[in-house]
Amino acid sequence: MNFSLTDWIKKNVLAVQEYALLAVRSLRNLFTGPRYLGDTLQQADIIGVGSLPIVVLTGFFLGAVLALQSANSLARFGGLSFTGQLVSLSMVREIGPVLTGLMVAGRSATGMASELGSMVVTEQIDAMRALGTDPSKKLVTPRVVSTVIMLVMLTVISDLFSMAGGATVAVFMLRLDGNQYWSTAWQSLGLGDIVMGLLKPFVFGFIISTIGCYYGMSAKGGTQGVGRATTQAMVSASVVLVVTDLFITQLLLTFFPFK
Amino acid sequence: MNSAPQSPQPVIVFDDVSIAFDDKVVLKNLSFTLYHGQTKVLFGVAGTGKTLILKLAMGLLKPDSGRITVLGEDVTAMRERDLFALRRKIGMVFQESALFDSLNVEDNVGFRLLEEHVAAAEMSERVREALRFVELEHTVKLAPSELSGGMRRRVAIARAIIANPALLLYDSPTAGLDPVTSTTIIELLVKQRDAYQVSALMVTHRLQDAFVMATHAYDAAQGKMVLVPRERNWDSRTSFLVLRDGEKIFEGSAEEIANSEDAYIREYLTP
Numbered sequence: 132m133n134f135s136l137t138d139w140i141k142k143n144v145l146a147v148q149e150y151a152l153l154a155v156r157s158l159r160n161l162f163t164g165p166r167y168l169g170d171t172l173q174q175a176d177i178i179g180v181g182s183l184p185i186v187v188l189t190g191f192f193l194g195a196v197l198a199l200q201s202a203n204s205l206a207r208f209g210g211l212s213f214t215g216q217l218v219s220l221s222m223v224r225e226i227g228p229v230l231t232g233l234m235v236a237g238r239s240a241t242g243m244a245s246e247l248g249s250m251v252v253t254e255q256i257d258a259m260r261a262l263g264t265d266p267s268k269k270l271v272t273p274r275v276v277s278t279v280i281m282l283v284m285l286t287v288i289s290d291l292f293s294m295a296g297g298a299t300v301a302v303f304m305l306r307l308d309g310n311q312y313w314s315t316a317w318q319s320l321g322l323g324d325i326v327m328g329l330l331k332p333f334v335f336g337f338i339i340s341t342i343g344c345y346y347g348m349s350a351k352g353g354t355q356g357v358g359r360a361t362t363q364a365m366v367s368a369s370v371v372l373v374v375t376d377l378f379i380t381q382l383l384l385t386f387f388p389f390k
Numbered sequence: 391m392n393s394a395p396q397s398p399q400p401v402i403v404f405d406d407v408s409i410a411f412d413d414k415v416v417l418k419n420l421s422f423t424l425y426h427g428q429t430k431v432l433f434g435v436a437g438t439g440k441t442l443i444l445k446l447a448m449g450l451l452k453p454d455s456g457r458i459t460v461l462g463e464d465v466t467a468m469r470e471r472d473l474f475a476l477r478r479k480i481g482m483v484f485q486e487s488a489l490f491d492s493l494n495v496e497d498n499v500g501f502r503l504l505e506e507h508v509a510a511a512e513m514s515e516r517v518r519e520a521l522r523f524v525e526l527e528h529t530v531k532l533a534p535s536e537l538s539g540g541m542r543r544r545v546a547i548a549r550a551i552i553a554n555p556a557l558l559l560y561d562s563p564t565a566g567l568d569p570v571t572s573t574t575i576i577e578l579l580v581k582q583r584d585a586y587q588v589s590a591l592m593v594t595h596r597l598q599d600a601f602v603m604a605t606h607a608y609d610a611a612q613g614k615m616v617l618v619p620r621e622r623n624w625d626s627r628t629s630f631l632v633l634r635d636g637e638k639i640f641e642g643s644a645e646e647i648a649n650s651e652d653a654y655i656r657e658y659l660t661p
Binding site for chain 2: 165249250253254255257258259260261262263264265
């Protein structure tokens with residue numbers, strides 16, 4: 132098989148264009164009817180409630196590990212009492228949004244790609260269009276809206292449980308005072324940290340859902356194509372999420388620099 | 391009953407339509423007209439673009455060149471958002487039924503009514519009426535996965551006819567089904583044609599199904615289709631269109647195709 136650089140470039144430029152159109156359309160649908168509140172709530176349940184166990188578990192244990200690891204370094208400088216501050220700042224500003232985003236990408240972006248991909252290869256999407264319903268409004272926008280809202284909520288829950296995980300280690304293993312842990316954890320958080328911690332999942336939710344829907348809606352080639360779309364959705368969503376994180380962090384640091 | 395209207399209105403007009411995929415020309419300069427109340431049966435071996443014609447008529451795909459007019463509207467020039475309104479006047483039965491996995495039979499059949507926010511009681515009544523037409527009223531709460539292939543095809547027909555469309559597009563409605571189920575489905579199509587005078591475009595590989603449609607009429611008194619003797623003229627509203635390598639090689643009535651001298655068509659007609 133001959134490889135053509137021109138064809139490869141054309142194919143990828145077209146893919147970016149198709150993705151951009153889907154993403155823009157998913158937002159534009161918010162301002163034009165019909166709106167599918169029932170489908171949005173159903174997706175919110177699947178994405179939000181369904182992801183809750185893994186988000187709670189990973190958040191709790193990552194917070195615990197972070198406390199354990201940082202305590203070792205902080206103890207060398209006599210700063211063991213700052214464990215709560217370190218855990219809360221790290222989790223709220225960075226790890227919480229990224230970790231929750233990756234968990235939801237693994238669970239929901241793949242779910243969207245496989246579900247929509249199956250619908251494409253079994254002509255259900257064509258059938259929906261033939262029945263006079265816009266799949267972009269009925270299937271894509273409800274998934275985008277519910278992922279964005281749910282990811283913000285899941286991130287807050289993850290942050291909370293990670294601090295609880297850190298507190299468990301701090302109190303029961305490091306023998307720190309629980310009240311001191313929570314007060315330093317709470318007082319160290321400023322407006323910039325909260326904004327950063329809530330803005331990131333907002334953007335990540337949009338990225339995860341639009342990438343999941345894009346790969347699903349562009350699936351080709353039967354069940355094998357659906358499998359391929361699912362894998363690509365997971366990989367692309369994770370990579371784009373982490374890359375975007377760098378740019379958002381840099382951007383937000385200009386508005387909310389470290390004190 | 392078999393006489394065509396004096397000045398029939400065109401329902402579908404394909405005017406010099408061509409389309410290619412990856413440099414492979416699938417349809418080449420195709421032109422034909424389907425008039426109101428007519429059924430046109432599309433024949434051809436696999437890969438000649440029969441399903442593509444239905445998707446083009448539905449506006450699901452755009453041709454590379456040529457013009458397609460459906461119910462008086464130029465679908466080749468319409469935007470996707472404008473096409474949704476037109477598609478609500480058309481019913482389509484897909485080859486693999488394309489029922490929504492996540493919905494039960496009732497919601498599949500009533501999908502269009504749900505989208506139009508029809509009251510629950512009215513929707514339920516109309517869904518049952520459509521399912522009664524295909525004799526599957528008892529499946530209303532079943533999931534598509536619980537149905538046989540023939541039942542799924544009949545549910546798809548019920549979904550296509552529920553909104554009383556002006557035009558029906560059938561994509562191989564009897565493909566892969568046993569002869570008994572195939573006859574049941576063809577009888578439903580004849581019933582739809584004769585009882586409601588709906589125009590239709592049907593893709594099929596099965597010549598015998600098309601001939602059954604042309605040689606039978608629905609008898610409302612007996613509640614089944616009956617054979618129309620050849621001397622009383624076969625249904626003039628059912629015409630045949632044969633494709634070969636993306637080009638039209640024949641268009642005419644059942645009588646004309648049966649008497650065709652074309653070697654390819656003779657080969658096609660001979661089992």
